[in-house]
Amino acid sequence: MERSLMICFFFIGLLNAQGAWVMSNRTHPELKWKTFQTTNFNIHYHEEIQEIAIQGANMAEQMRSTLIQQVGLDTLPHLDIVFTTEDEVMNGFATPANYTVIWVDQNDVAVWLEDEKWLRTVLAHELQHLVFFSVTKTWLPFPMNNLYSGTPGWVIEGLAEYYTERWRPARFDLSHKYHVLRNTVDKIKDPHNDGFSKCLYFADRFGDSTVVKILNHRDKLGLFNFKRAFKKYTGIKLKQFEEDWRRHMNTYFFGIRSQKETYQDVGRVYRLPMRYVSGFDRFSDTLKVAMVGRKDKKQGDYSLVLAVRDTIKENKKYRRELKKKKDDTPIRIKPVWKLKELDYGRIGSDIKVSPDGSKIAYSKYRYGEHQAMIWDVYVVDVNTRKKIRITNSQRANNPSWSPDGTRLTFVAHKNSTSNLFITSLDSIGTQTRLTNYSGDVQIVTPAWSPDGSKIAYAVSKSDGNMDIVVFDIANQETIRLTTRPEVDYRPIWHPDEQKITYTSHAGMTPNFHTVDLTTKLSIQNTDIGDAIWTVGWNHNATAITGLTLNDVDSARVVDVDPARIANVSKNTMNNAFSNWRDKQPDHPLIDLDPKRDVIGAVAVEKYRFYNHLKHLGTILFPDVEGLFYNGVYIDATGRHILGALAITDWKNVSSAFEYQNATGKPLGGFWGISYFKDLFFEGRYYNRNNTYLLEFYNGFSIYGSRAFNFGKNIFANHTLRYGLNYFDRQVAYEPDSLDVFPPPESGKEGSISLVYNYLSRRPHQQNLFAPPQGHGFQIGMDLVDKKIWGDFTYNHINMDGFINQKIGPLVLFFRGRYESVWGDRIPAQETVGLVDIPNEYILGQLVLGKEHMSPRGWNGVQLGDRAFFGTTELRTPSLNFNFFEIAKVIKYGQLSGAFISDFGKVWGGDDEDWITTTGAEFRFSLLIGNAPFLIYGFGWAQAPEDWNDGKGRWVGPKPYFRMTLISPF
16 A cells, blocks of 8 residues: 655654665665774774774874864763775765764775875864764754754864865865856855865964854853854854855955966867866867766756767858858857767766777766675767676776777776776776785876877875876886875876876966976976866877866866976965965874874674664653654664654654664665554545545554666666555544545554665756656555454555656656555545545655546546556746745745646546546746745646537636646656
8 A cells, every 4th residue: 555654854854864875775784794992982894894994993093182172172972983885985974973984995085185095084074073063062962952053064064174174176275266256155055165164264363262162152051052152252243254254265266366377378278069067088080079067057967978060050050151241250150069968877077088989988886786886987889879887896987098999997996995907898807907006095097108008197105195107017117207295197198208298286276287207307387276187188289188167158178288388476465365275273183194003902893783872863842732752763883773753742642663774684675663653644635625534554564675776877776665564544534525535444454565666867956847857667566454454455556657758948748657456345545536636746746645646627536446547748947036035945936837638547437438638737836945845736727629619619728726746756
């Protein structure tokens, strides 16, 4: 019996916290978890990464005293640290339950770490979060204390960065340049981004001691309120500080930019044929270019695109302009490009076109072995679009072609150690490891020499410095070409193989440098104030092509003479505007060594969750009229979650309990047990007056789910859900008028439920209003039988499917749904059919109760035991504006429209005729923030034969107003 059942929002929110599985929705039962204890930490990890876990434990003990000193704490509780490589995720998170989860084994992150290592950076960052939770902790439990404190997200993230990191190009100098140039500094969405610069600016202006005073302040209630404490110790309001910061950032970055070279100074500037580009590569045929990026700003994933010049259209335009020409002014025709999408998803920016131009090598994020989210290398044929996966779950990226186009080299890593591999396209699956690195080593951007005997690449060894080296394939030897502490990467060979031009972060900005392989001396080719990255050698221009900072209305590239010497200028600026960037904490994290043994011998044990249960959160609202309680406990790995919810008016108690297991054992996926009393309910309109039927489901359910992806499309997922349910269905409220359905029935119900769901939908902002693509199918079955338990015996099948097909600027949407109920004892409210009762949809999708089959513009009732309902719509994209707004939170807007047709049929009843309606409707949304909470449709529809009176005269229907479905799931 498929239901949409509403529980308390807080209950669901807390239960859906906080394990490594939140990123991939996979539980990884293959992992064997271990644990050991140090003086101040519990360390949890799976057995393949014990060496990394020990290094992390040593570093955590070294960091602890400094971290608590920074914020004025005397002590910390025992903290739990979870290390995992179950997915290739460049992240970590911390919770107020005094534990943190950290993904280790990263490679490309070395580019923004500069001279640090991932383990040091992420561990310090997440531990500082735990310190923040401790210093701001009050007698009020989480999350109530957070709601009261009102601490902005940028404070939490910014302090972690200020206390544990330093300002770097990719963290977040480059993004600030982008936002300054676009005048959107005050609209930065990522709290990591503006948080870092705000905290640097704050510490430079007010000092670390003021930070300590704010964090340790408590009001008369003994609670922490950030805004009040901020005003007390700074003398200004938070809003004023943010405005001061905005001006300060603009002054600094425009000041730096004004003293640097422009793109026009360093070479020839031209545009790529796509606006949002993260990477590209040339073909020998200048009429083609390969790109990775977004085709529009609302696209949520990336496209691998082949762009081809349409010279026929260009010539037609030229001839038209030539006919109009009346003077000697040169005719300029803007290039016309045809874009062909070769692949999509999360695609690496470092793509490479084969020497013959027939293929493109690239890396793509996918579900691999054990459903782990990892990077693998692919090759796509530009003519047929046929894709070949070169690696299999190797955490591989940065592919590069050999000069003859028969072989590929790529980077693969395991347990924080990267190496170069080589494979032939004639024998995919047979790979040779070229390098033999061990320990904490990362490699990026390999490039073959023109004669194929050497490979240049960037490597970061134990000291963290990322430098350019050249590997001689025959001699198995490396030569180091650069030694500066800043990142050097993206090497481009000169045709004579005597020099290499590369990108360096020296001076805080990516710029071109060229090194002589014989003398190892470097020159700086550009001194751009924004940024420029090396991409490849332009044989037609005898120049190095570079990609620029994507800050204007097009993606620009620059061809730079590799012999050019930059006009390097020393920045001159009032220290009052520049000191913030180099501000260091009064108590910096220094002299951290992962190999320093401060923990001694450890006693490794099998991880047992019951030894590490923690209180995650409590919401408690008591008063004289009743009490609301919601509490959640969780183990340190986030794989065992217990939640309880109780609501009482001191006479009656509504309650719920849930245990969720995310270990993947014994059946894979998730499983759990739920119990509900007067809390789990289903509501829907039950008559033409739109009066509610309200049913409570009291009892318990043993449930499970498992998701699977075949690895080709990360957005195409299969999910199986199952459950054994024992519920006492109680009709709590029914309408007085029963003009459609028979009287509802109460009774006990034991059932087995099975649901299979397949959904393929790429992320796009328009998915909320008019998805431009995507398709899905779902089939659910409930087997209800007295032999299981209860009063009813029946079977219920529900099949549902939809597809979106883009047609120019419009989208054709089709949905078909089939429902059938049969059995010896069926509750009357389970009757199926076509009715003229509207549905309620939340977020354009979620149904509050059973979804009626309700053709728009039709009045009538057809009931039976089987029914089909279909919808076809030709939808317009939504207009991105709001016509009404309250406090920038509640909004009405996002207008769109659709031509519609609904059709359906019922079997097993008195009337088995097809019902069809056609019409049109306008739509608008009630938005909370920028998310559509409710989407309404105002339209006209009726049967096709009713649109005229038989004499050729148009007859309009009565309008309708109802909530609109955007996507069924």
